[in-house]
Amino acid sequence: MAHAAVSTRGAEVGNGPPATIERPDFQIVPRAGLPIVAIVLGLTIAGIAVNKEWPLTFLHVVGGAAWTVIDLFLGFVLGPIIGRLSIPARVEFTTRLMPKMVLIMPTVVTVTLAAGWQLATKLGNTQTSYPLHGWIVASYIVVGVMAVIALGLLEPANIAVLVEMKKPRPNPEVIERLMKRFIYTAGATGLMQVATFVIMTRLAAG
Amino acid sequence: MSTRRLPPVTQVGMVSLALIVASGIYLSAHIPNHVSLAPAVVLLSASALLLAGNLVSLARVQGFPWARFLEIARWALVAYVIVAGMIEYAFLRNHLSGGPLVVLTLSLVVFAVHVPILIGFTVARYHES
Numbered sequence: 001m002a003h004a005a006v007s008t009r010g011a012e013v014g015n016g017p018p019a020t021i022e023r024p025d026f027q028i029v030p031r032a033g034l035p036i037v038a039i040v041l042g043l044t045i046a047g048i049a050v051n052k053e054w055p056l057t058f059l060h061v062v063g064g065a066a067w068t069v070i071d072l073f074l075g076f077v078l079g080p081i082i083g084r085l086s087i088p089a090r091v092e093f094t095t096r097l098m099p100k101m102v103l104i105m106p107t108v109v110t111v112t113l114a115a116g117w118q119l120a121t122k123l124g125n126t127q128t129s130y131p132l133h134g135w136i137v138a139s140y141i142v143v144g145v146m147a148v149i150a151l152g153l154l155e156p157a158n159i160a161v162l163v164e165m166k167k168p169r170p171n172p173e174v175i176e177r178l179m180k181r182f183i184y185t186a187g188a189t190g191l192m193q194v195a196t197f198v199i200m201t202r203l204a205a206g
Numbered sequence: 207m208s209t210r211r212l213p214p215v216t217q218v219g220m221v222s223l224a225l226i227v228a229s230g231i232y233l234s235a236h237i238p239n240h241v242s243l244a245p246a247v248v249l250l251s252a253s254a255l256l257l258a259g260n261l262v263s264l265a266r267v268q269g270f271p272w273a274r275f276l277e278i279a280r281w282a283l284v285a286y287v288i289v290a291g292m293i294e295y296a297f298l299r300n301h302l303s304g305g306p307l308v309v310l311t312l313s314l315v316v317f318a319v320h321v322p323i324l325i326g327f328t329v330a331r332y333h334e335s
Contacts, residue, residue: 029281041292048299110289114296121300128239137235144227151321152220156328159278163329174332 023170026095028162033103044111048118056119063112064200068193070104075190079183087172091165094179098162109150113143125203132203139199146192154185212270212331213263219324222256225249226313233306243305250313257320264327271333279326283318290318 047055078097082090120126125136161178164170229249233241264270294314297307 041288045292045295048296051299106285106289110292114292117296118299126234126237128236133235137231140231140234144224144231148220148223148227151317152216152223152324155321156216156325159282159325160328160332163278164332171332171334178328178332 023091023095023165026099026162026166028099028159028166029102030099033100037103037107040107040111044114047115051118051122053119053122056115056122059111059115060119063108063115064196066104066108067112068196070108071186071190071193075183075187079186082179083183090179091175094161094175095165098158098182101158102162105150106155109147132206135199135202139196139203142192142195142199146189149185149189149192153181154189157181157185212267212327213260215260215264215327216324218256218260218263219320219327222253222260222316222320225253225256226316229253230310230313233310237302237306241306243309246306246309250309250316253313253316257316257323260320260323264323271330274333275326275330278329279322282322282325286318286321290314 043055044059047059082093085093117126120136124130125132127133130136157178161175161182164174164178226249229246232249233246264275294311297310302310
């Protein structure tokens with residue numbers, strides 16, 4: 001596998017030549033994952049077209065579980081760990097994790113929301129006459145806030161980190177700034193996921 | 207790191223996204239009952255104006271790395287058009303029609319255009335020519 005060098009800031013302020021860190025070559029969007037994404041999105045379209053309760057519940061629950069678990073794990077477990085890793089370890093971990101996140105997160109979010117909306121419509125939960133309609137609207141608001149944070153801050157930071165790391169001489173300052181943004185926003189959406197748990201369990205309890 | 211002064215594209219983009227999300231929540235909370243479209247149209251119009259403002263302010267930046275911006279934004283556009291298309295399909299599948307469909311479709315257009323702009327901008331702002 002090809003490698004490239006990342007110079008470290010600490011080394012640049014010293015007297016010697018800038019130290020470099022080997023980073024594995026990687027694809028910003030892993031092409032091998034694209035067929036899997038296409039299959040998952042195809043299944044979601046089929047689920048919506050068929051409009052049966054079981055496939056829609058399956059897609060919504062599996063997608064939602066993946067979304068919440070990844071957000072919480074990244075925000076509260078992996079995030080603090082990444083922050084304490086040495087720069088070479090952080091670079092290697094980032095080049096392996098972030099390209100996968102480029103495909104996984106938009107896919108699970110799209111599947112969860114599309115299947116969830118269809119399921120709620122089929123069950124009549126989106127009607128204003130539904131007794132727990134207020135909780136449904138609360139879920140829209142929570143998802144809306146998460147969407148703005150994820151689309152406006154998290155996703156652009158994810159892509160920008162990967163593009164920076166792809167450069168022949170990546171700037172560690174830029175990577176650090178963008179990674180901070182990524183980790184903080186992942187933590188914020190992780191916190192919002194706690195609200196999702198409260199709402200979804202309340203709706204499931206009826 | 208680049209010290210080039212840039213307009214607050216990310217902040218404006220987030221406000222724009224928040225406005226269409228608010229518009230979508232407002233409509234979704236009332237559908238399928240009759241709902242006044244005025245608040246949703248106002249929110250959508252404000253969001254579209256911010257999108258246009260972002261493009262104009264970016265166009266006025268001297269030496270902005272447009273090649274890098276477009277290289278990233280066009281692929282992001284492909285991805286978000288697919289996402290927006292899936293959401294639109296869910297609306298059509300549930301026989302949404304009339305004014306709410308028009309407002310939600312236009313909201314999806316703003317979403318599918320603005321997110322790639324934010325991604326392209328975030329990448330391009332760190333581009334060293």
